[in-house]
Amino acid sequence: MAITLYNDKVARRRVPILLSVCCVFLIGLPLWWKATEVYRADLPADAIRAWAASKAVLRYPVDVYIEFPPSAGQSLEDNGQVVTALNEALAHARSNVEPAESSDAVGASLPVRFDVHARLLNPEAKPPAGAPVVRIRYDPDLIDRPWVHIRADQRLDLVVARPPAAATPSVIGPLTEVITRLYRAQERFANDRTSNGERPHPAARRAVRHTRDYQLTFSLFYEEASAAARTPDWDIEAALATHVRPFLRHVAPLFNFTLDSQVQAFSSLPIQPARDPRGTDSDTSARHTLRAGDLPHFINAQDWNLESTETTRPLLNFILYVPAPSRTPLEIVTADGHPLPSNAFLLPRWGGVCIWNRPPTGPPTISDTATITTASALDVAALHQPFVTFVTQLRNLLGVPDWSREVIQPLGQVFEVAVESRLAGSSLTTWEFQLLVAKRSTENVAEAATTLQSLLNLVDSIPNMVVLDRIESKVTRALDHLRRFEEELDGRRYVTAYAHAAEALSQAESAFFDPTMLALLYFPDNHKFGVYMPLFVPAFLPVLMAILKEVKRRRNLRAAAKTKAE
Numbered sequence: 369m370a371i372t373l374y375n376d377k378v379a380r381r382r383v384p385i386l387l388s389v390c391c392v393f394l395i396g397l398p399l400w401w402k403a404t405e406v407y408r409a410d411l412p413a414d415a416i417r418a419w420a421a422s423k424a425v426l427r428y429p430v431d432v433y434i435e436f437p438p439s440a441g442q443s444l445e446d447n448g449q450v451v452t453a454l455n456e457a458l459a460h461a462r463s464n465v466e467p468a469e470s471s472d473a474v475g476a477s478l479p480v481r482f483d484v485h486a487r488l489l490n491p492e493a494k495p496p497a498g499a500p501v502v503r504i505r506y507d508p509d510l511i512d513r514p515w516v517h518i519r520a521d522q523r524l525d526l527v528v529a530r531p532p533a534a535a536t537p538s539v540i541g542p543l544t545e546v547i548t549r550l551y552r553a554q555e556r557f558a559n560d561r562t563s564n565g566e567r568p569h570p571a572a573r574r575a576v577r578h579t580r581d582y583q584l585t586f587s588l589f590y591e592e593a594s595a596a597a598r599t600p601d602w603d604i605e606a607a608l609a610t611h612v613r614p615f616l617r618h619v620a621p622l623f624n625f626t627l628d629s630q631v632q633a634f635s636s637l638p639i640q641p642a643r644d645p646r647g648t649d650s651d652t653s654a655r656h657t658l659r660a661g662d663l664p665h666f667i668n669a670q671d672w673n674l675e676s677t678e679t680t681r682p683l684l685n686f687i688l689y690v691p692a693p694s695r696t697p698l699e700i701v702t703a704d705g706h707p708l709p710s711n712a713f714l715l716p717r718w719g720g721v722c723i724w725n726r727p728p729t730g731p732p733t734i735s736d737t738a739t740i741t742t743a744s745a746l747d748v749a750a751l752h753q754p755f756v757t758f759v760t761q762l763r764n765l766l767g768v769p770d771w772s773r774e775v776i777q778p779l780g781q782v783f784e785v786a787v788e789s790r791l792a793g794s795s796l797t798t799w800e801f802q803l804l805v806a807k808r809s810t811e812n813v814a815e816a817a818t819t820l821q822s823l824l825n826l827v828d829s830i831p832n833m834v835v836l837d838r839i840e841s842k843v844t845r846a847l848d849h850l851r852r853f854e855e856e857l858d859g860r861r862y863v864t865a866y867a868h869a870a871e872a873l874s875q876a877e878s879a880f881f882d883p884t885m886l887a888l889l890y891f892p893d894n895h896k897f898g899v900y901m902p903l904f905v906p907a908f909l910p911v912l913m914a915i916l917k918e919v920k921r922r923r924n925l926r927a928a929a930k931t932k933a934e
Contacts (some may be wrong), residue, residue: 575767685719720761
């Protein structure tokens with residue numbers, strides 16, 4: 369009897385205890401949930417998706433100014449009618465070659481389309497700075513196809529036969545053809561595709577990743593100390609001022625550069641150049657050669673001082689290498705054994721190398737076809753050819769289009785083309801700069817949109833990721849810069865538009881790589897179970913066992929009462 373009374377007493381106490389524990393959990397669970405809740409600012413998801421969805425193709429408006437000769441006998445009204453008809457012809461030509469549009473174009477790349485509009489240039493006015501100009505010239509003796517003259521003042525001359533009447537639109541066909549071909553070629557380059565669209569443009573594989581700041585290091589390396597003693601110094605400041613800085617001034621709206629230089633002796637090669645078979649062991653003047661397969665192994669990264677302490681700026685190296693007298697001349701040769709005129713090569717996304725040979729007697733030479741003046745030091749005249757080569761290599765590394773090769777050559781299929789030398793000291797034409805701005809702006813816009821979309825997907829995939837107000841602010845600023853990019857682009861203010869595109873990318877990347885965003889990337893859900901199970905399982909098991917016992921006891925009581933009633 370005593371045992372039965374004790375069991376009944378324990379059973380009666382079990383129910384209040386279980387109810388108390390359940391109340392604690394019911395009250396504590398919401399408090400715990402609220403206490404562990406992370407703050408998530410509202411990102412403008414709809415604006416991000418709407419902007420990405422609206423950008424299947426980036427339309428880049430371009431105004432091309434048409435200049436007619438004042439002595440052609442045509443009035444300003446006649447010329448205006450020609451320009452109006454030209455715009456209609458350009459619109460018809462564009463409609464026949466629409467680029468492929470897809471809803472997911474913003475992702476890997478953003479296709480570019482140049483919307484070209486012709487404008488009449490008043491003879492008494494000047495075109496806006498940097499605007500492309502096509503000047504019409506009439507030649508009454510021209511009986512063959514029209515020809516195009518690329519002038520040193522960065523204008524394009526289109527020479528056609530003189531029309532028999534002032535209002536005759538015989539110039540419209542050649543004008544439409546030259547402008548259409550020019551900008552189709554530029555679109556192919558801007559979209560990093562070859563003419564058949566099957567593989568990336570070679571320039572895209574050579575260029576470094578776009579950023580605002582770069583460090584340029586110019587190095588003079590001697591293989592032996594004796595060579596350094598014969599030419600102890602180089603006039604690097606004068607060479608930079610003559611060849612490099614004019615180019616840097618042209619691209620200053622897009623890039624910032626830090627320049628430094630160094631001279632180093634005992635810079636041995638990690639490879640053994642081949643001795644020319646035409647030489648003999650006793651012939652010290654026999655040339656030594658490097659072939660294409662040797663060039664990737666030319667740099668002695670272990671012994672040459674080519675590292676930079678600057679971690680935020682990509683480093684581009686330009687090396688002027690002086691071989692030992694026993695290896696002079698050292699030449700880079702083609703597959704058929706002919707020396708390269710520049711005796712230089714480019715290392716994609718790293719820098720460039722130029723080999724300078726100084727024979728025991730006579731003037732030093734870059735190669736058999738390029739002679740450098742004799743000097744006790746490498747003065748600016750001696751450094752002319754190497755630094756012309758370095759500027760060409762820098763253009764390739766920055767992704768600057770060679771407008772003469774990439775764009776003018778397609779004109780040769782229809783026109784006779786003549787290219788005049790560039791202005792002295794100029795390393796970038798207006799057409800090249802415009803195309804570079806368009807290409808870099810497009811890359812920045814595409815990467816900014818992709819980064820914002822990736823950020824949105826990341827936040828949606830990790831519900832407990834902290835999203836602070838500063839993240840929302842950065843995303844909002846990135847979208848605002850994208851909007852202002854479009855406004856400036858519509859206003860033909862290309863450099864300002866580029867600045868907004870670059871800032872949009874900077875804000876988007878700053879938001880995506882914020883330390884508070886990255887913290888949970890390496891804390892998956894299974895880690896949560898590993899943390900909480902040791903805390904909650906020991907507490908839940910006794911409560912669960914007590915609930916099961918109480919349920920079993922009540923079933924037994926009901927069964928006993930039913931048996932007694934029967």
